[in-house]
Amino acid sequence: xxxxxxxxxxxxxxxxxxxxxxxxxxxxxxxxxxxxxxxxxxxxxxxxxxxxxxxxxxxxxxxxxxxxxxxxxxxxxxxxxxxxxxxxxxxxxxxxxxxxxxxxxxxxxxxxxxxxxxxxxxxxxxxxxxxxxxxxxxxxxxxxxxxxxxxxxxxxxxxxxxxxxxxxxxxxxxxxxxxxxxxxxxxxxxxxxxxxxxxxxxxxxxxxxxxxxxxxxxxxxxxxxxxxxxxxxxxxxxxxxxxxxxxxxxxxxxxxxxxxxxxxxxxxxxxxxxxxxxxxxxxxxxxxxxxxxxxxxxxxxxxxxxxxxxxxxxxxxxxxxxxxxxxxxxxxxxxxxxxxxxxxxxxxxxxxxxxxxxxx
Amino acid sequence: xxxxxxxxxxxxxxxxxxxxxxxxxxxxxxxxxxxxxxxxxxxxxxxxxxxxxxxxxxxxxxxxxxxxxxxxxxxxxxxxxxxxxxxxxxxxxxxxxxxxxxxxxxxxxxxxxxxxxxxxxxxxxxxxxxxxxxxxxxxxxxxxxxxxxxxxxxxxxxxxxxxxxxxxxxxxxxxxxxxxxxxxxxxxxxxxxxxxxxxxxxxxxxxxxxxxxxxxxxxxxxxxxxxxxxxxxxxxxxxxxxxxxxxxxxxxxxxxxxxxxxxxxxxxxxxxxxxxxxxxxxxxxxxxxxxxxxxxxxxxxxxxxxxxxxxxxxxxxxxxxxxxxxxxxxxxxxxxxxxxxxxxxxxxxxxxxxxxxxxx
DNA sequence: TTGAAAGCGCTACCAC
DNA sequence: GTGGTAGCGCTTTCAA
Numbered sequence: 001x002x003x004x005x006x007x008x009x010x011x012x013x014x015x016x017x018x019x020x021x022x023x024x025x026x027x028x029x030x031x032x033x034x035x036x037x038x039x040x041x042x043x044x045x046x047x048x049x050x051x052x053x054x055x056x057x058x059x060x061x062x063x064x065x066x067x068x069x070x071x072x073x074x075x076x077x078x079x080x081x082x083x084x085x086x087x088x089x090x091x092x093x094x095x096x097x098x099x100x101x102x103x104x105x106x107x108x109x110x111x112x113x114x115x116x117x118x119x120x121x122x123x124x125x126x127x128x129x130x131x132x133x134x135x136x137x138x139x140x141x142x143x144x145x146x147x148x149x150x151x152x153x154x155x156x157x158x159x160x161x162x163x164x165x166x167x168x169x170x171x172x173x174x175x176x177x178x179x180x181x182x183x184x185x186x187x188x189x190x191x192x193x194x195x196x197x198x199x200x201x202x203x204x205x206x207x208x209x210x211x212x213x214x215x216x217x218x219x220x221x222x223x224x225x226x227x228x229x230x231x232x233x234x235x236x237x238x239x240x241x242x243x244x245x246x247x248x249x250x251x252x253x254x255x256x257x258x259x260x261x262x263x264x265x266x267x268x269x270x271x272x273x274x275x276x277x278x279x280x281x282x283x284x285x286x287x288x289x290x291x292x293x294x295x296x297x298x299x300x301x302x303x304x305x306x307x308x309x310x311x312x313x314x315x316x317x318x319x320x321x322x323x324x325x326x327x328x329x330x331x332x333x334x335x336x337x338x339x340x341x342x343x344x345x346x347x348x349x350x351x352x353x354x355x356x357x358x359x360x
Numbered sequence: 361x362x363x364x365x366x367x368x369x370x371x372x373x374x375x376x377x378x379x380x381x382x383x384x385x386x387x388x389x390x391x392x393x394x395x396x397x398x399x400x401x402x403x404x405x406x407x408x409x410x411x412x413x414x415x416x417x418x419x420x421x422x423x424x425x426x427x428x429x430x431x432x433x434x435x436x437x438x439x440x441x442x443x444x445x446x447x448x449x450x451x452x453x454x455x456x457x458x459x460x461x462x463x464x465x466x467x468x469x470x471x472x473x474x475x476x477x478x479x480x481x482x483x484x485x486x487x488x489x490x491x492x493x494x495x496x497x498x499x500x501x502x503x504x505x506x507x508x509x510x511x512x513x514x515x516x517x518x519x520x521x522x523x524x525x526x527x528x529x530x531x532x533x534x535x536x537x538x539x540x541x542x543x544x545x546x547x548x549x550x551x552x553x554x555x556x557x558x559x560x561x562x563x564x565x566x567x568x569x570x571x572x573x574x575x576x577x578x579x580x581x582x583x584x585x586x587x588x589x590x591x592x593x594x595x596x597x598x599x600x601x602x603x604x605x606x607x608x609x610x611x612x613x614x615x616x617x618x619x620x621x622x623x624x625x626x627x628x629x630x631x632x633x634x635x636x637x638x639x640x641x642x643x644x645x646x647x648x649x650x651x652x653x654x655x656x657x658x659x660x661x662x663x664x665x666x667x668x669x670x671x672x673x674x675x676x677x678x679x680x681x682x683x684x685x686x687x688x689x690x691x692x693x694x695x696x697x698x699x700x701x702x703x704x705x706x707x708x709x710x711x712x713x714x715x716x717x718x719x720x
Numbered sequence: 721t722t723g724a725a726a727g728c729g730c731t732a733c734c735a736c
Numbered sequence: 737g738t739g740g741t742a743g744c745g746c747t748t749t750c751a752a
Contacts (some may be wrong), residue, residue: 010507012729023739028731035732036737053503058482059423060729063744068419070462070483078451084444091438091465100479102430102462105451119460122418123430147370147415275662299659302635372745383723388747395748396721420745423728 011052020048031056062124070100071325072120074130075154076108081268082295082314083131086154089318090129097326099126108133108196114140121147127325129318131155134196134209150328154321156211164328166321166339170212173310173343174219177264177292180308180345182227184353186262186290190235190253191220192246192274193266200249202236213238216266216294235260246273254281254289261354262290268297271307286352296346305349313341371412380408391416422484430460431685432480434490435514436468441628442655442674443491446514449678450489457686459486468493468556468601474500481507487685489678491515494556494569510688514681516571524688526681526699530572533670533703534579537624537652540668540705542587544713546622546650550595550613551580552606552634553626560609562596573598576626576654595620606633614641614649621714622650628657631667646712656706665709673701 017027022041029035030045031054037045048054062068071094075083091101102125106113113133117140120128127150130141135158144151145163153165174191181189195213208214217236224232237253240246250273253260265271271293275285283289285305293300296311320339377387382401389395390405391414397405408414422428431454435443451461462485466473473493477500480488487510490501495518504511505523513525534551541549555573568574577596584592597613600606610633613620625631631653635645643649645665653660656671680699 013731014729024730025732025739025741026737028729029738032731038737041737055478055482055507057484057729058479059419059428059484060744061731063419063423063729063746064731066744077448078438079441079444079448081439081441081444084439084441087463088437088439088465091463095465100462100464100483102460103447103451104460105448105455118415119418122415123460124417124419143413269658272658272662279662279664297659298629298632299657299663302632302639303659303663304639373747374745384746385723385725385748386721388745389722392747398721401721417745420728421747423730423745424747426728 010057011049011054012057013054015052016045016049016054019052020044032061066124068124068126069098070102070123070125071127071129071322071329072102072104072116072123072125073154074104074106074113074116074120074128076131076133077105078103081297082155082312085314086131086318086321089315089320090154090322091318093319093322094326099322099326106131106133110134110137117141117144121149125149126329127151129154129321129325132158132211135159135211135214136209150325152321152325152328155317158211162336164321164324164337164339166317166324166341167212168312168317168341168343170215171219171222173294173312173345174216174264175223176219176345177294177310178220178223179227180347180351181262181264181290181292182223182229184262184290184351186260186354187227187229188235188258188260188354189220189224189229189262189264190237190260191217191264191266192237192240192249192253192270193217194241194246194270195238196241197238200237200239202233202238208238213266220264240266240270240273243269243273246270247277250274250277251281254278254283261288262292262351265291265293268293268295268300268309271295271297271300271309275303275307286350288355290352290354291350296344301348307350308348309346311344311346313343316341370417371409371414372417373414375412376405376409376414379412380404392421426484428484428486429458430462430483430485431487431489431682431689432462432464432476432483432485433514434464434466434473434476434480434488436491436493437465438463441657442515442672445674446491446678446681449675449680450514450682451678453679453682454686459682459686466491466493470494470497477501477504481509485509486689487511489514489681489685492518492571495519495571495574496569510685512681512685512688515677518571522696524681524684524697524699526677526684526701527572528672528677528701528703530575531579531582533654533672533705534576534624535583536579536705537654537670538580538583539587540707540711541622541624541650541652542583542589544622544650544711546620546714547587547589548595548618548620548622548714549580549584549589550597550620550623551577551626552597552600552609552613552623552630553577554601554606554630555598556601557598560597560599562593562598568598573626580624600626600630600633603629603633606630607637610634610637611641614638614643621648622652622711625651625653628653628655628660628669631655631657631660631669635663635667646710648715650712650714651710656704661708667710668708669706671704671706673703676701 104116464476660667
């Protein structure tokens with residue numbers, strides 16, 4: 001351990017050039033693999049580089065070229081399996097094209113999201129993938145574009161923002177899921193979702209700032225209305241953002257006298273709490289309570305009964321978002337595209353007809 | 361939409377200086393908040409900056425100062441909930457100190473890991489957090505340090521690498537879990553783990569390149585040997601890296617005539633497959649098969665029976681790793697530290713005594 | 721307090 | 737094919 005000054009100054013192009021007895025420009029060309037160099041020079045330079053353990057400084061390269069080889073990603077929460085998988089997808093796609101990913105959590109908070117955009121822009125990422133926390137506040141996204149930074153929206157649209165998006169058809173997915181329940185004769189169907197909301201009860205679409213949530217509720221209401229269900233919005237519950245509030249909301253819902261006979265859970269975490277609550281209250285699924293959940297979380301196919309789910313192609317969503325972004329970075333200036341991936345309604349064992357027919 | 365050239369060149373310090381009628385140096389000082397500037401100048405500069413929508417270029421700043429405000433993170437797979445949570449923890453900690461996180465997946469592959477280190481070093485990250493894919497190949501980690509880049513190991517040690525680590529005591533955790541089973545009179549206990557291996561059967565510790573896996577197997581064997589179990593290694597199965605192989609391994613294990621009466625699953629994904637297999641084979645848990653799993657995945661407490669688990673503090677692991685790293689970046693040159701966090705054995709319903717006593 | 725100028729490490733342009 | 741040189745946008749001496 002006598003190497004107290006282990007951290008010696010890394011070798012630069014200039015060092016290599018000197019060691020190889022060529023000009024800086026020649027060395028740079030040999031090292032960077034551009035322009036033209038005689039093979040003799042190239043050999044000398046590469047040899048010197050190896051000897052000096054030369055590593056290019058990406059930063060300097062970025063400053064000179066304007067390209068960083070990095071894409072910035074802003075999502076709500078990496079702990080959410082949906083985003084975990086989406087990030088994996090976009091990382092894989094980015095890696096294939098030689099891009100790195102710099103990741104930020106917005107905590108579904110607009111202030112944090114705004115700050116993250118600023119930082120990533122300052123770091124001169126080549127492009128941005130964002131799952132916006134709200135569809136309203138989009139000035140920061142607009143000026144990313146204004147600064148010439150390509151942008152792709154992931155999972156969530158922001159109406160009026162003319163950029164590429166990778167999404168699913170949430171309205172249709174929610175409608176189909178609800179219809180499955182309606183076809184089984186359910187007439188009291190609840191919809192439980194996480195989303196920032198002043199109150200847990202539902203008033204109107206304007207109340208909802210998250211594009212996905214709004215679309216799903218629209219789909220849910222569409223199916224309900226079509227089937228002539230009375231007051232279709234009365235069983236919609238917002239704000240199930242964490243375990244505790246989700247539990248409270250579900251308990252409240254299930255202990256009411258005219259409790260719903262079926263629940264649509266807007267994500268797997270909520271579904272888990274429905275499962276737990278049903279167990280606790282002694283309600284048998286699906287005999288006394290039907291359940292359909294968004295996201296095909298790994299556990300849903302293993303529990304008894306296995307949960308009927310709306311599977312979302314989260315990995316592909318991320319992958320496609322990255323693909324579109326990288327294409328943009330490549331320079332193609334075309335119309336904004338909407339990549340809409342299909343969801344799959346996987347029928348399993350958690351849905352059946354309600355216990356008492358002719359209830360009304 | 362007449363702004364076809366929306367992407368106009370962003371304002372620089374020079375632009376601001378010109379607009380404010382001061383020198384570049386003065387503007388830079390006002391903007392960067394260092395050195396000394398008269399409040400008159402400061403005001404003019406800040407006003408001009410606002411008018412021109414000036415945003416500092418972090419890259420240029422990094423080139424000049426040598427600090428990037430970014431830490432690089434290399435993990436096996438962000439889709440793994442354990443890492444998802446760890447990344448969340450380290451992101452949160454990093455954000456608190458104003459650092460950004462640039463994330464790479466190694467796919468548990470040494471070549472990819474090596475490449476990732478090179479890239480992150482080239483991007484001049486201020487420090488590195490790595491969950492090394494193997495304890496053997498550590499040259500790339502060593503020369504990160506040699507280049508003066510602080511390094512912290514996450515979840516997995518690499519013997520001989522004298523750097524900070526944030527880990528749990530896997531050996532102890534596995535020993536305790538195994539002993540729980542032994543105390544319940546199990547004598548045929550299997551250990552199923554994911555890890556790169558030529559063969560699924562276990563020969564010796566040297567075969568295992570992943571620090572965590574090796575420690576856990578050591579703990580498992582320790583408890584087994586202590587209890588005088590015959591051939592304690594015979595039910596160890598390696599290579600359960602994905603759903604398909606995990607299923608095959610478990611099916612093989614459970615359909616043998618002298619099948620184990622208990623299984624220790626090395627992660628929640630494997631536990632899920634054990635659950636699935638037991639269901640498929642008609643084996644009742646815990647009556648006919650006991651199960652203990654590493655990682656307190658959300659579903660483990662909801663299924664019937666609820667799964668006994670070794671809970672790992674994954675979020676904290678990430679958080680502490682980042683904390684130590686940032687301290688290092690701060691400059692404190694001290695001895696390498698080992699941050700060892702406690703696991704918790706959570707007893708639930710998936711463990712009981714084996715069906716037939718006096719079996720041997 | 722202020723301004724001029726020298727880098728940071730690389731690319732890219734332009735003569736030779 | 738090769739070498740000089742002017743930037744990229746910022747920080748940081750150093751004199752004034």
